[in-house]
Amino acid sequence: MAKWEENVRKVVPYTPGEQPNQPGMIKLNTNENPYPPSPMVEKVLHEFNTDKLRLYPDPTNGSLVYALAECYNVKPSQVFVGVGSDDVLALCFLTFFNSKKPILFPDITYSFYDVWADLFRIPYEDQPLDENMCIRKEDYMKENGGVIFANPNAPTGVAMELSEIEEIEASTPEVICIVDEAYIDFGGTSALPLIEKYDNLLVVQTFSKSRAMAGSRIGYVFGNERLIQYLNDVKYSFNSYTMDQVTLATGVAAIRDDAYFKETLNRVIATRERMKKELGELGFTMPDSKSNFLFISHPQVPAKYLLDELRKRNIFVRYFAKPRIDNMLRVSIGTDDEMDRFLACVKEIIASA
């Protein structure tokens, strides 16, 4: 080992979901939206004045911050924008989780939380979901260095009642509490209204799922002005210009097209509800998902077998080789046609198993 390796920050990185790119594949493994972004995004992109790219973007991300503030009826000073919600969450961990006490998050949840904790050497304790895959609010009401959970949670899809979130929030005034709402538009109740009442609450959302722009990398967070100011200070100490000009412009276009947003959202939700029913009829069990994916298990056919058989048929779903969930598959909601082909393949696999 070279001498310089002693001072390298060594980490076990997050493993992102595979990004296969095969002709004719059905990609249900990373919770992308099956519908394209708003036609307004295309218009803005194709009419973009490329000459402007020689100039730095607005470091405050003003246009997008204002569009989000208007859309969600908050003040621009309550909004922070980043390169996907992962960038926003990483900066939140760096900015706010500097206690010697452990931060708390569920044992089964977005698998990046412990990775960020390890990266920044933040102590943490994971809290087990109950036997129904639900977060137990009591687990987060003890002394801690900060709280983060996803609502709806991933990969379970289970949403919490707003009253329960408020109970957690109210019991931890000395630390920052982050609600990661990547999937909130598909059915949960957002904690956003609570930011007016609790100065230690952050609510994170993203363009990657409900707004069909995973490829653009836009995430954002709402919180009280002081929290957002601290976050901006750290951002300006890390990278002043995180959002490129094209992404800012297309992001604004997407936010402004509310009709398209709602229309595609409702299509995904309708397909999800139909799938719950049809998969249930095939014997699958699953938590009641309020997200754009289902977390399914079959009493006879092992998840890993199903994963491999689906892959042979050019259908990609997500499997986690982790205790408690290693017999489950996370299946993103595709178009109706995609889901019909998925269902047909699943039937075939079950029949021949």
Add this chain to the structure above:
Amino acid sequence: MAKWEENVRKVVPYTPGEQPNQPGMIKLNTNENPYPPSPMVEKVLHEFNTDKLRLYPDPTNGSLVYALAECYNVKPSQVFVGVGSDDVLALCFLTFFNSKKPILFPDITYSFYDVWADLFRIPYEDQPLDENMCIRKEDYMKENGGVIFANPNAPTGVAMELSEIEEIEASTPEVICIVDEAYIDFGGTSALPLIEKYDNLLVVQTFSKSRAMAGSRIGYVFGNERLIQYLNDVKYSFNSYTMDQVTLATGVAAIRDDAYFKETLNRVIATRERMKKELGELGFTMPDSKSNFLFISHPQVPAKYLLDELRKRNIFVRYFAKPRIDNMLRVSIGTDDEMDRFLACVKEIIASA
């Protein structure tokens, strides 16, 4: 103060150069390229298939990494890409500067280095430039936790000989040495060939200056495969998908249009050399810049006065209220027309001072 504020990471952030947006302004304050990006960038942008934005980008940034590797004749495994060179440098500080010994950089240099050190609680010692605004290589040959310097340096524009860089490099095998080459294309000699010989060397470059894409946010770094792997591990622990799809595609287009790149580069260099002569005739002194800016001082007219008077005439240049350089202005090289108007204004200001 709320109790939660105790655990907030408090920092004094970097102040980015002002981004004015006034009709008819001449913007010479943030070292942007006066020429637009390659026409191939526009073509790719305007033909981009927006439907694809619903999908996550390639987390390895493969297409751009390969294009850079091909262009610079290195292996893809020796290249790392980020959201501007600031993102790349921030991740380098986080990954490699974890010694208890101080890192070393010049006292007059890119003013983000001490900001990153403060953000990540890295001890540092700045090393004074000599009376000619040159880096003294001996200052970096003592025991330290890492070395970073810009070549050409900013805001001086002064370039180092490659042999001097190699001397520093060879004397510090136990730490990582970063050469920040944001301005290298305008005249310096890149340290890139040294990465084959020294396993602890990182060479950082950017699309923001010579490739006229500050608005796109693309930076990159070359180094040996093990360094790049460590950097990727930390990146995948921070944000798996930092580069959006559009930026990846336009970045590749820019790299492939080498003829346009060289043509605009030569125009900027020619204008810079003409300006050195004309400003010299007006009594200005300046270090011999190998970058796309000049760092000028006038024996009679104070820099701050010149700054304010130029601003009244809708011309923006950069002033640093810092010891040793508070009577100097950094002036980016614009088009010939812009520089002629700048010169005419400067003459007028000097005459009436």
